[in-house]
Amino acid sequence: MAAIASSGVKPITGMLRRGLILDxxxxxxxGFTFGSAFWYGYHMPRTxxxxxxxxxxxxxxxxKAGN
Structure with missing residues (x-):
């Protein structure tokens, strides 16, 4: 057990959380950028x-009705 812990491999703690936050x-x-581009670039002009x-x-x- 001690031989595995003292090997040159670094523990990967925190990598999942950092990757998840980045993703x-x-x-x-x-999503916000392309949603805004659709809304103000296509939807609003068509509306x-x-x-x-x-x-x-x-x-x-x-x-024609004379009102």
Whole structure:
């Protein structure tokens, strides 16, 4: 037993926790970055374009009705 403990191999304590924290940090950072890129780069412009289309359509309908 003592021969194994005194060998040149370092114990690996703490490696799992450090790796887990690093992996979670990277995953959350990338998820937030790409989520924001989708939301503000694709979703919001499409939503605004749709809303503007229906607003214009409603204004045209109201103009035809004479209101």
């Amino acid at each position: 979670l940090s990277i995953a959350l950072g990338l 605004n374009a749709r809303d503007n289309f229906y607003k214009k359509l409603e204004e045209q309908r109201a103009a």
